[in-house]
Amino acid sequence: MSTTTNGRSYKAQKVIDRMGQKLTRQMVGSLAACVHCGQCTDSCHYVLSNPGDPTFAPAYKADRIRKLFKKHYDWTGKVFPKWVKAGTVQTDEDLEELKDIVFGKCTNCRRCTINCPMGVDLATFNRMARGLLCHVGIMPEGVEYVAKEQWEIGNQMGVLKEDYIETIEWQEEELQDEMEDPNARIPVDKVNSEIVYVINPREIKHDPRSVLDAAKIFYMAGADYTMPSEGWDMTNFGLFNGDDELGGAVAGRVYDKVEELNGKKLVISECGHGYRSTRCEGPNWAKKDIAFDSESSVITMLKYIKEGKIKVDKTKNPGSYTFHDSCNNARSCGLTEEPRELLSLVVDDFREMYPNRAENYCCTGGGGAMSMAEYRPSRLKSAKVKADQLSATGTKTVVTSCHNCVDGLTDLIGHYKLGMDVTQLVNLVANALVVDEKIEENRKIHSAETSATAAQ
Amino acid sequence: MSNLLHFSSHTLQEIALVFMATVYFMRVRWFLKWPLAKERQPATGMGDTNPKKGARYSVGKIAMPWAMESSRNKPLMYAQFVIFHLGVVAAIGLSFIIPYGPGLLKSAGLVSLIQLLTGAACIIGVFRIIRRITNPYMRAISSPDDHFSLVLLTGWFAFAFMAAPNNISSGEGVMLAYFMLTAFFLVYVPFSKISHYLYYPFTRTYLGRHFGRRGVYPLKRTPA
Ligand code: SF4
Numbered sequence: 001m002s003t004t005t006n007g008r009s010y011k012a013q014k015v016i017d018r019m020g021q022k023l024t025r026q027m028v029g030s031l032a033a034c035v036h037c038g039q040c041t042d043s044c045h046y047v048l049s050n051p052g053d054p055t056f057a058p059a060y061k062a063d064r065i066r067k068l069f070k071k072h073y074d075w076t077g078k079v080f081p082k083w084v085k086a087g088t089v090q091t092d093e094d095l096e097e098l099k100d101i102v103f104g105k106c107t108n109c110r111r112c113t114i115n116c117p118m119g120v121d122l123a124t125f126n127r128m129a130r131g132l133l134c135h136v137g138i139m140p141e142g143v144e145y146v147a148k149e150q151w152e153i154g155n156q157m158g159v160l161k162e163d164y165i166e167t168i169e170w171q172e173e174e175l176q177d178e179m180e181d182p183n184a185r186i187p188v189d190k191v192n193s194e195i196v197y198v199i200n201p202r203e204i205k206h207d208p209r210s211v212l213d214a215a216k217i218f219y220m221a222g223a224d225y226t227m228p229s230e231g232w233d234m235t236n237f238g239l240f241n242g243d244d245e246l247g248g249a250v251a252g253r254v255y256d257k258v259e260e261l262n263g264k265k266l267v268i269s270e271c272g273h274g275y276r277s278t279r280c281e282g283p284n285w286a287k288k289d290i291a292f293d294s295e296s297s298v299i300t301m302l303k304y305i306k307e308g309k310i311k312v313d314k315t316k317n318p319g320s321y322t323f324h325d326s327c328n329n330a331r332s333c334g335l336t337e338e339p340r341e342l343l344s345l346v347v348d349d350f351r352e353m354y355p356n357r358a359e360n361y362c363c364t365g366g367g368g369a370m371s372m373a374e375y376r377p378s379r380l381k382s383a384k385v386k387a388d389q390l391s392a393t394g395t396k397t398v399v400t401s402c403h404n405c406v407d408g409l410t411d412l413i414g415h416y417k418l419g420m421d422v423t424q425l426v427n428l429v430a431n432a433l434v435v436d437e438k439i440e441e442n443r444k445i446h447s448a449e450t451s452a453t454a455a456q
Numbered sequence: 457m458s459n460l461l462h463f464s465s466h467t468l469q470e471i472a473l474v475f476m477a478t479v480y481f482m483r484v485r486w487f488l489k490w491p492l493a494k495e496r497q498p499a500t501g502m503g504d505t506n507p508k509k510g511a512r513y514s515v516g517k518i519a520m521p522w523a524m525e526s527s528r529n530k531p532l533m534y535a536q537f538v539i540f541h542l543g544v545v546a547a548i549g550l551s552f553i554i555p556y557g558p559g560l561l562k563s564a565g566l567v568s569l570i571q572l573l574t575g576a577a578c579i580i581g582v583f584r585i586i587r588r589i590t591n592p593y594m595r596a597i598s599s600p601d602d603h604f605s606l607v608l609l610t611g612w613f614a615f616a617f618m619a620a621p622n623n624i625s626s627g628e629g630v631m632l633a634y635f636m637l638t639a640f641f642l643v644y645v646p647f648s649k650i651s652h653y654l655y656y657p658f659t660r661t662y663l664g665r666h667f668g669r670r671g672v673y674p675l676k677r678t679p680a
């Protein structure tokens with residue numbers, strides 16, 4: 001390990017120096033205002049699932065970052081370091097230890113934030129600390145890999161353009177088959193569309209059914225929409241690794257493409273961190289004011305039903321359902337009511353989960369945790385409170401509006417043998433669609449066309 | 457009244473107050489020099505809130521124990537918090553009443569109220585000291601400043617309780633201790649976590665504006 005003249009490793013020195021550039025007044029307030037009252041302790045799923053281990057307490061974790069702030073940027077810590085628990089990082093090993101806390105013991109879910117009487121927002125400065133570490137190359141391997149994919153290929157799962165287009169074409173064929181309409185399309189790069197629809201690469205790689213379901217809904221609604229061939233990934237690893245530059249670049253690609261296509265509205269498929277990144281944080285990271293409208297596909301689907309553009313039949317979705325609020329949707333974007341309204345229109349038996357909405361527990365796979373294999377055992381152990389919360393609903397299916405939560409919940413449901421399924425609203429809405437009339441109409445058109453061709 | 461008591465209850469307090477105000481001024485200036493993160497995102501949520509509403513809710517949340525799970529689920533902790541802070545108000549008030557409006561303390565009712573609040577706050581202080589030492593979570597997050605500040609406040613409450621009748625017929629010891637402690641308290645506070653109330657309006661307003669814009673504050677929930 002190479003060191004600076006003061007004996008500190010170069011990386012540690014860089015982390016300290018860069019902290020000063022990254023701190024905002026909001027963060028400084030959060031770093032200075034904690035009174036160590038402990039009110040936030042029980043709000044964290046890590047604490048609740050690991051009783052007796054105070055190192056999971058939000059204030060304890062926050063203090064691992066706060067000590068640096070106190071020592072290097074707050075004069076109380078400069079004058080009386082021990083008195084206010086100010087401290088520093090000296091070696092790369094110290095940074096590795098910090099990495100295990102900021103990545104491995106916190107999903108940046110913000111549940112402690114809404115439970116702190118002082119308004120301390122740990123998740124925001126925890127993200128900043130992640131960014132400082134990533135900047136000097138200290139991060140979980142999975143985080144490094146995914147961030148690299150997003151920088152280099154333009155989406156976080158390394159989906160190549162040809163694979164993306166091929167999958168859309170495949171789903172277009174499925175759509176044509178299901179709707180019995182050879183003219184049904186999933187348009188790509190159509191200019192001047194009302195809607196530009198962006199998705200999570202997981203939909204291309206692992207869940208193409210969601211692309212088809214969304215296409216069916218757009219088809220039935222007669223929507224004027226397109227999917228972009230570039231800038232289609234609305235997820236953003238910049239939110240997880242604390243890299244504002246990556247965040248701005250990824251969101252910027254989406255915005256640029258919408259502008260290039262002259263789209264009127266950006267519709268973001270169901271993904272908590274994607275929605276937060278593209279709808280909320282992206283303009284801040286990209287330092288760009290967005291000139292077009294954008295909304296979650298949940299809102300779009302709800303509007304279609306309310307405006308009578310699509311008809312749904314809730315009896316097509318039998319069984320019991322509960323709803324899991326993604327942290328990013330609920331605690332950072334206020335998307336809590338529309339999903340419930342939509343859900344109650346497409347299923348009969350909806351049972352609320354407690355606590356819910358902005359007070360819901362994290363799926364425990366948030367903050368990029370699903371990409372950090374080294375923390376999986378601890379993540380699943382810390383999912384106990386979520387597992388209890390799910391099983392208390394007595395339902396068979398948990399619905400969520402987030403691809404990341406689908407994975408996080410599926411993993412913990414398997415681990416705790418809860419025997420539940422996980423699905424998204426797009427799947428339920430598509431399943432509940434009343435399509436018979438339309439298919440009948442398509443058949444008539446098709447047979448008329450066939451007879452016309454035969455007559456020629 | 458001896459010269460020492462007069463000095464302690466007047467000049468010393470004034471010097472300490474000026475000192476505290478100066479340090480606070482510097483502290484706020486330092487704080488305001490940090491750049492405010494700009495929010496560019498278009499508003500989210502149901503459209504039933506905005507940054508102003510969010511900020512009002514956020515600042516007022518302290519008086520709405522039902523609005524925060526951490527206080528809702530622990531009503532006793534919340535009650536303690538309220539009494540403890542009312543004790544602070546009473547003890548501070550007393551440090552002004554004795555030198556500048558001693559006539560007010562002829563009211564037995566006011567003396568009893570101050571004693572009730574400072575006495576209760578003192579008992580809560582003792583409870584909090586025990587909790588901070590014995591509860592492993594509290595111990596893990598506590599700094600020497602946290603412990604010292606709590607002991608200091610608890611001791612100060614005890615002396616405020618004894619000083620409230622403003623009676624020096626049986627000696628000035630209690631009054632002297634109360635005013636000396638108050639002066640020390642005023643000098644120490646800006647360097648300690650007790651100065652949290654300086655940040656409170658800022659942190660809560662920033663968070664409230666942020667969550668108001670995002671449609672998160674005021675929180676919505678369906679109770680169990
Ligand atoms: S609730 Fe807030 S002030 Fe209290 S310990 Fe937690 S972060 Fe600090």
Ligand code: SF4
Pocket residue numbers: 043044045046057058061105106107108109110111112113122123
């Ligand atoms: S942000 Fe969430 S995971 Fe992190 S400490 Fe707070 S409650 Fe725990």
